[in-house]
Amino acid sequence: MRVFRLKRWVMQNVGFATALLLLFVLLITYNMMHPRGFSSAVAIQNSNEAVAIIFVAMAQTLPVLLGGLDLSVGAIMTLTNCIASEVVNGSPAQMLFGAVLTLLSGSAFGLLNGCIVVYGRIQPIIATLATGAVAIGLALAVRPKPGGNVDDDLSWALTNSVYDLADTYGFADGGDAWWIRPFADIPVPILIVAIVALVVWLPFKRSVTGRTVYAIGSAEGAAYMSGLPINRAKITAFTLGGFLAACGGLYLAIQTSSGNADIQQAGAYTLNSIAAVVLGGTSLLGGSGGAIGSLVGAMILRVISFFFRILDIDPLLQPLIEGFVLLTAVSVGAFRTLRVKNKLDLFR
Template sequence: MKEWRYIVAEHRGTLLAIGIFALMFMIYLLNHPAIEGNGFTAKAVSNVSQTAANKAVLLAFVAMAQTLVVITAGIDLSVGMIFILTNCLASWLVVGTPLETAFGVIVVLGVGLLCGALNGLIVIVGRLQPIVATIATGSIYFGLALMLRPYPGGSVNEDLADALTGRLFGFIPSSLVVLAVVVLVVWVPFSRSLLGRTAYASGSSEPAAYMSGIPIGKAKFLAYTLSGLLASIGGLFLTFFTYTGEAALASGNAYTLFSIAAVVLGGVSLFGGKGSAIGAIFGALAFRTIGDLLFVFDFDPLWQPLFQGVVLLVAVSLGAFALFRVRNRLEWFQ
C-alpha cells in the first residue's frame, strides 16, 4: 500500500466529516433565502457564511473540548456546563477598559482550566468513572452559573466582541480565524507532544500503556485541563455573540450532547485512541449546517428535535459499528 493510502486510511474520519460538511454547506448556500434573493454574489455568500460560522464555532470549541477527553477513552458530560458557567462569568468580568477586559478574559479562561483540572483530579486520583464524575461536577458548575446569573443579564466589551465576531478583510469570519489559531496553539502542540501521544495510547489500551511506563496520569490530567480551557473559550464567544450571560440548563445539556454527535461525525472513536480535534471541528460544522438546513427548508419546528435526535443516534451508531466490525474480524481467528 502506498504512503498516501496510509494517510487517507488514518484520517478517513476527518476526510469524511469534511466531505459531509462541504456537501451540506453547498446545499445550504444554494437554498438560502439571502442567496436566492440577491444572487450568488460574494457579498451575499460572505454574509450567510459569517452567520453560519458564528453559530458553528460555539459547538466547534465544545466539540474540541470533548475530543480531548474522548481520545483517553473517557467522556466529559460537564463541557456544556463549563461553557455556560464561563458565559455567565464573562458577562460580569469582560467589561470596562481594555486592561479590565483583558483581566476578565484571563480570569474566565483560568476558571475553565480549573474546572477541567478538577474533573481530571476526580477521575485520576479519585478513580471514578468519567461519566459519573463529570455528571456531578457539571451540576456544580451549573449551580455556580445560576448563582452568578439567576436571571439573564450582564454585558461585554462591545469593541472586542465586534472584532472577534465580525469579518477580516471584509469577507473572512473572525471567529473562524480565532478557531484556527486555537487549533494551532492548543491542539497541534498537544497532539504532537509526549503527553498527547500518551493520551492516545491510554485510550487504545490503558493496561498496555501502563506496562510501557508512560505517564498516563499526567496525560489524562492535561487532556481534562485543556478540555476545560476550550469549553471556556466557547463560553467567551457565546458572550461575544449575545452580549449577555444566561444560566440556561437546556442550552448546556444540548451543547454537551451535540458535542458528542460532532465528535463521532468527525471520526473520533468513542472507545478512545482514535480521532482528531480537526475532525471534530468539521463534525460540529456539519452538524450545525444540518440544523440550518432545517430552517432553510422550513422544516416544522415541532419535528426538528426529533430529526436532530435521529442524527445524534446515527452518529453514535456509526462509531459503535467500527468496533463491532473489528470484533467480528477477530472472531474469525478464534
C-alpha cells in the same frame, strides 16, 4: 506517488475524510439554496452560530481519546459564559483580565475533573456528571437571571469580518491597508477557531503528553508498562478540555453580550459535542481521532440546522430530526464493535 499518499491517508483516516466530504457537500448545497449564498454576510452569520459548539466538541475530544466521556463540558461552557458576562467589560486591560479569568475558570474546573478521575479513581462519566451539576449551580449563583454587560465594540469586532475588526480598533488604516484587503471578508470567528487549533491543539497533540493520551485510549495497560506519564496525561487532557469549553463560553458571551445559566442549553451542547466527536471520526473506544475532526463534525451538525431555515421545516419537527441525526451519529461509533470477531480486539 502523490496519489498513492493521498489514498493511504484516506484509508488511515476514513472517518475524518468522510466527514470532510460530507461537510463540503452540505456547505455547497446550502449556499446554492440560500438566496445570498457564498456571500461574506452568510459566512459570518453561520460561523458565529458554529463557534460555541466547535469549542465544546473540541473539549469533548480529549476525554473521548482517553476512552471516556465528559458530561460537564456544556455546563463548564455555561458557567464561563456567565462569568464572562460579568467581567469582560471596562478598559482594554480590564477586558483582557476578564477574558483570562474566564479561561482560567474553565481550566480550573477541567483540572478538578482530572483530579477526581485520577486520584478518586472514579469513571469520567460519573465524575463529570456530578461536577457538571456543580458547574450549573455556580452558574446560577453568578447569573440568577439572563443578562450581562460585555463591551459593545469587542462584541462587534469579534463577531464580524476582519475589516470590521480593523475598522473598530483603527489598525491597518481602518481596514483599508493593501495587505489586509485580501483577508477583509474573512469572518473573525473562523480566525479565532483556527488560532486556537494551531496554537493549542496541534502542539498538545505532538507533545509527549498528547501522545500519551492516545496511548491510554489505545491500551492503558501497555502505556503504563511503557513508563508513560499516565496520571499527568489524564489531568492535562481534562484541564485542556475545560479550557476549550471556556473558549466556547467566552465567545458565546461576546456574541450575545450576555450570560445565561440555562440547564437545557448545557445539556444540549454536551450531547451535540458527543455527536460531533463521532461524526468527526474519533472513536468512542478511544485512541484515535482528534479535535480537528471534531471541529468538522460540529460544523456538519450546524449546517444541518441551517437547512431548517432554508427548507422552512416546522419547529415542532426540528427536535425530532435533530434527535435522529444525533442517534445516527452516536451509533456510528458502535459500528466497529459489530465488526469485531475477537472481543479482545476491543481493548487493543
